[in-house]
Amino acid sequence: MKPKISAQSGTFESSDVIFLIEPLPHNAGRKIELSSTVFHQYGESFNKIVVEMLDEFEMTDIHLIAKDKGALEPTIKARLETAILRSLDEQEGSILFAK
């Protein structure tokens, strides 16, 4: 699936993570930018969770930016699922950069 609109979820609060999604042109694939306050310790698992969820939703042509403030796995997954569903225009919720 491809993002239809730009979307975001999460916050910059401690123990949370913020995800921003923007659609990319056709056949552009995935562009992923992850940063985390605990990247040194948990960056590998953070990246794995994100990639697995993008695979699960079969997301492509997507630009994903994440800024993590030490979120636990259920929070990372919840925020990413919310951002994905919002980008597919399938959820109520805030749209940051509606095009």
Place this chain on the structure above:
Amino acid sequence: MKKYKKRRTMLYIPGNNPAMIQQGGIYGADSILLDLEDAVAMGQKDSARILVRNMIKTIDFYDTEVCVRVNHLGSPFGLKDLEEIVPLQPSAIRYPKTESAQDIINLLHIVEEIEDRHGLPHNGMTIHAMIETAMGVQNVFEIASKFIRIDAITVGGQDLTADMNIMYTSDGAGIDFARKRIVMAAKASHMDVLDTIFPDVNDEVGLRKETEYAKKIGFTGKAVINPRQIDIVHEVYTPTEEEIRKAFRIVKEFKANTAAGIGVFAIDGKMIDAPIVSRAEYILKLANIEVKNPSDPHD
């Protein structure tokens, strides 16, 4: 002995706050209420719903009872909340702005349909009816008494005063009738009844005073909005050592006298009859103390 599950405190935790949710089991509240309703901004309902779902699936809340306040079915969010939360079977669903038995019939119809779809029994999760409108207050006994799945009634003081077009005041004057009517309905239906929140987290004296009043008129616990409020409410609702000693003595003497075929007896010159024994038993229940029969060699 099955441990009596106390609900002295129910801590509200905003459903979109991962830091607070993940620590829900360590604050020391008897219950936590993961809130998808008023504590969540309209534009974040989807985010909170998914977060709460994931947290319930993953986080260990230890012995703390986990309840979820869903949005009303009259809103665009209520049905989606139930679809996500009911399959997880938290201890209870709190239903806001319950105004009639028909509201609960409508709720249970959906809850049980979801449970059937997921192969779940209809007795694994209870319902807490939240009374926060004048109509709800008027109909509270019908609401409390009709449904086996309702095991607690709660008061929403802020919404109730808004519905009554009056100001919420610290003396609680505007909602005093409602409080007492709700307590009586809960007592008549043999269920827990939790008082509304005390909104000023910096006023510990006021919180203690209001909790003491709530206990005096029959509330079994109180909703809290900040972990700092938990200990004060627990202190008010925990029997003192003297109360426990006295209750223990009454129940023990009662059992011994009953075994000897004596119905009414006296302790320290005061007559002890069934209501006093019943109150003593409740104090021991709060303290999780069991008095065994005098003939029991392990007593």
